[in-house]
Amino acid sequence: MSLYGRAVQPERPVTEIAVLTPDPADPSFAGQWPGVLERLSEALATAGLAARPNPWTAHVEDASGLRGFPLVLPLIAWGYHRDHDRWLQACATWQAAGVRMLNPPSVLAWNSDKSYLGRLAEKGVAVPETIWVEAVAQADVDAAFDRLGAETLIVKPRVSGGAWKTLRLSRGDRLADAPDEPAMVQPYLPSIESEGETSLLFFGGALSHVVNKRPAAGEFRIQTQFGGRYVALAEPPPGALELARATLAAIDEDLLYARIDMAQGPDGEWLLMEAELIEPDFYLGSAPQGGARFAQAVKARL
Numbered sequence: 001m002s003l004y005g006r007a008v009q010p011e012r013p014v015t016e017i018a019v020l021t022p023d024p025a026d027p028s029f030a031g032q033w034p035g036v037l038e039r040l041s042e043a044l045a046t047a048g049l050a051a052r053p054n055p056w057t058a059h060v061e062d063a064s065g066l067r068g069f070p071l072v073l074p075l076i077a078w079g080y081h082r083d084h085d086r087w088l089q090a091c092a093t094w095q096a097a098g099v100r101m102l103n104p105p106s107v108l109a110w111n112s113d114k115s116y117l118g119r120l121a122e123k124g125v126a127v128p129e130t131i132w133v134e135a136v137a138q139a140d141v142d143a144a145f146d147r148l149g150a151e152t153l154i155v156k157p158r159v160s161g162g163a164w165k166t167l168r169l170s171r172g173d174r175l176a177d178a179p180d181e182p183a184m185v186q187p188y189l190p191s192i193e194s195e196g197e198t199s200l201l202f203f204g205g206a207l208s209h210v211v212n213k214r215p216a217a218g219e220f221r222i223q224t225q226f227g228g229r230y231v232a233l234a235e236p237p238p239g240a241l242e243l244a245r246a247t248l249a250a251i252d253e254d255l256l257y258a259r260i261d262m263a264q265g266p267d268g269e270w271l272l273m274e275a276e277l278i279e280p281d282f283y284l285g286s287a288p289q290g291g292a293r294f295a296q297a298v299k300a301r302l
Contacts, residue, residue, distance in 0.1 A: 014050045015302060018069040020077040023057040033076050039284055040075060043291030047299040056080070060090040063097035070302055072101040073256075074108055077279050081161045087112055102256035102301060103277050111277040114158045114184055120272065123250040126243060127272050128265070131185040132158070136178040140185065145171050150187035154220075158182045168220050188220070189271070191264040197222050197273060200236055200244040201282055201290060202258045204297035207244075209287035210236050232287040243270040251275065256297060257282075 019037060022029040041051040052069070056077040059066055066072050072094075080087035091109040094101055101108075110116055121127040129148055133140050136155055144153055156166040157179040165179045168188060196214035200207060209232060216227030224230070236244070244260040251258075259280035261273040284291050 014048055015070060016050045016052050017044070017298070017302075018054045018066055018072040019051045020056040020059075020072065020074040021053045022055065022076065022078040024055050025057075026079055029078050033078060036076055039291070043284065044295050044298065046292045047295035049295060049298060056090060057086070059093070060086055061093060063093050063099050066094065066099045066101075067097060070100060071298065072099055073298070074101060074103070075279050077108075078161070080112060080278070081157070081159045081164060084112065084159045102254075102298075103258075104254060107251075107253050107255065108278050111275065112159060114156075114160070114274075115182075116275070117184075117272065120247065120250050120275070125247050125250050125272055126265075126269060128186045128189065132182070133185065134182050135180050136175065136183045136185075138175050141169060141173075141175060141178075144185045148185070148187045152188035152190075154186045154188050155179065156184055158184055166221065189263050189265060192220060192222070195264055197261055197263045198233070198237060198240055199283065200240060200260045200262075201280075201287070202244070202248065202255070202260070203290070203294045204256065204300060205248075206293075206297075207236070207241065208293045209283075209290045210234075210240070211283045211286050230283055230286045232283075239270050243272060247272055247275055251277075256301060257294065 019040065021037065022033055037051060037053055044051050054066065056074065088109055091105040095105040115132065117127050117130060118132065131144050131147065141153065141155065151171050153169045154166065155169060155178065157164070159181070160166065167178065193215060196212045199211045199213065201209050211230050211232050213222040213228050213230050215222045219226050222228040240262060243262055247260050248258060255277060257280070259276040261276065262270045263273055265271045282290055282294060
């Protein structure tokens with residue numbers, strides 16, 4: 001085909017996939033998620049895919065608006081930790097409606113409560129020793145220091161995200177703003193400050209890239225909003241890939257993507273901190289080559 005004597009290449013067909021986004025009525029995410037969607041859209045476009053935003057809160061009781069998409073990605077479904085019952089209802093709705101979602105709704109429900117770490121530990125995955133409580137009381141914290149043999153503890157809700165309501169407590173500290181919901185107590189790992197936390201990103205079951213994350217001076221939280229610094233690594237540190245693969249084998253689910261976060265214990269052993277399977281940051285700013293790899297993994301599922 002030509003126009004004024006010049007060949008015109010036909011446009012490649014574009015496949016639209018849905019990307020779940022935050023509740024538009026929640027102002028706390030309004031200035032953040034559009035930029036994340038833009039980066040994700042740029043990555044997907046390399047494989048001829050177009051991202052169409054859909055608030056996850058609009059499909060809690062009725063999934064009909066999602067069934068027309070060949071694939072739904074819950075990658076920006078932020079805020080579920082603030083209304084966990086609603087999230088579980090949404091996951092059940094999507095599962096029952098047969099929405100083609102990756103990762104699957106059953107995984108999204110399972111991964112939204114950090115008690116999954118206890119189940120992975122039962123399968124032999126190395127996890128920091130953890131005490132599970134229904135609510136955090138001073139007596140629980142005082143007893144945890146002795147039970148865990150630690151001088152510093154980390155306390156966080158079982159359902160949380162982005163270090164929400166996460167506390168670092170030293171022996172003798174009095175509780176303030178403690179989670180009043182089911183929570184977990186772990187020994188603080190000093191290696192977080194000295195060596196950082198390492199994340200291995202998997203797309204379609206294959207390792208894509210590795211990122212090391214270190215907190216700002218005097219901080220223990222590694223998120224960027226607290227000054228965390230992220231650097232891509234050429235390859236996983238010794239032993240890290242083995243823990244990541246053991247974690248994925250223990251999960252034993254059909255995963256499009258997974259981010260396996262780990263840190264070193266007191267003897268240098270790798271310990272699983274999180275298996276992020278819902279809306280993990282892929283750290284494409286530190287490892288931009290991962291975007292095209294993710295897009296190809298998505299395309300392979302269509």
